[in-house]
Amino acid sequence: MDDLNEVPQELRTALDALEARASRAAGRVDAERVAAGVLERLRTEPVVEVPARRWTWTGLRVAAAVVLLVGAALVVRHNAARPPADVGLALPIVSDSLNSDQAEATLQAVGQLRANDTTTTTSTVLVDDLTESELRALLQAMQSTTEGS
Amino acid sequence: MGVLAEAVVADSELIARYLAGDEGAAAELVRRHAEPLARFLVVQGAPDDELEDIVQDALFKAFRSVSRFRGGASFRTWLLTIGSNALKDRRRTWKRRQVVELTPDVADPSADPASEAEAGWAAQRLMEGLGKLARLQREVFVMRAQQGLEYAEIAAALEISQVAARVHYHHAVKRLKAWMT
Numbered sequence A: 001m002d003d004l005n006e007v008p009q010e011l012r013t014a015l016d017a018l019e020a021r022a023s024r025a026a027g028r029v030d031a032e033r034v035a036a037g038v039l040e041r042l043r044t045e046p047v048v049e050v051p052a053r054r055w056t057w058t059g060l061r062v063a064a065a066v067v068l069l070v071g072a073a074l075v076v077r078h079n080a081a082r083p084p085a086d087v088g089l090a091l092p093i094v095s096d097s098l099n100s101d102q103a104e105a106t107l108q109a110v111g112q113l114r115a116n117d118t119t120t121t122t123s124t125v126l127v128d129d130l131t132e133s134e135l136r137a138l139l140q141a142m143q144s145t146t147e148g149s
Numbered sequence B: 001m002g003v004l005a006e007a008v009v010a011d012s013e014l015i016a017r018y019l020a021g022d023e024g025a026a027a028e029l030v031r032r033h034a035e036p037l038a039r040f041l042v043v044q045g046a047p048d049d050e051l052e053d054i055v056q057d058a059l060f061k062a063f064r065s066v067s068r069f070r071g072g073a074s075f076r077t078w079l080l081t082i083g084s085n086a087l088k089d090r091r092r093t094w095k096r097r098q099v100v101e102l103t104p105d106v107a108d109p110s111a112d113p114a115s116e117a118e119a120g121w122a123a124q125r126l127m128e129g130l131g132k133l134a135r136l137q138r139e140v141f142v143m144r145a146q147q148g149l150e151y152a153e154i155a156a157a158l159e160i161s162q163v164a165a166r167v168h169y170h171h172a173v174k175r176l177k178a179w180m181t
Helices: A009-027 A031-044 A053-078 A084-089 A091-097 A100-116 A132-148 B011-019 B023-043 B048-064 B075-094 B113-132 B135-146 B151-158 B162-180
Strands: none
Touching (some): A009 B023, A009 B135, B011 B075, B023 B048, B113 B135, B113 B162
């Protein structure tokens, strides 16, 4: 494969000029000083454990989806005159942010929450509003989706 | 001949030695890769006055996570992606400082002033154009056009398909050509 022929001439000239500039600048980088600095930092700076970002993001996405769905479901239940199409407004958000397993687990969790819900009458439900058993069901759903993904 | 050929130790061997506690192996890897990494960063817009810091930062991060290096791409290519991330982190702190102006002291004093000025303009123009590309387009273009990497290597390092790498390169060239004319 001929790399030079892949770059059009009008770009090649400019790239060569930029490369010449880059070479001059890179030539001023002292590799020994960099090595000493890197080794010093490796010796002295503590190792920071990276949090399980994927779990966190998955959990946040599931939690956000649950809040959206629960809120939407309760609004619909308390407003019978409202056309069912309104429920669908939340679904594209869920389908965009969750894979099929996560969406299924979320819907199961919502089903369980709704089955347990006999007294809630507010139209807005936040995580803080959930009972211990509801929170446990939510966490269980989040864990199962994380382990499965 | 009287000259003993010096055995070149592979990067993978140096990485293994470093992981076993040999700091000298890490220093050797830095000597090998600091300069190409610096050239890569300059083309992507790293300013001269912070270049060594960014190189050091990228190498430090690379060694901190080298146990997770899987070898899908070469150590060099993997390091370039870490360098790109280090540069991106710096950019967040620069706010509006998107493109680095060429300063008089970076010009080659031995060159003809007129041609040097023209080359300087072209280099600056290209750097501006690169700064306007989407990140993946820029990285694929620089890895391919400057570093001469194969698409398979680029794709492995950036965790994209080879087809996607080719598409990004094609779009980068198209946009840069339009920008330069």
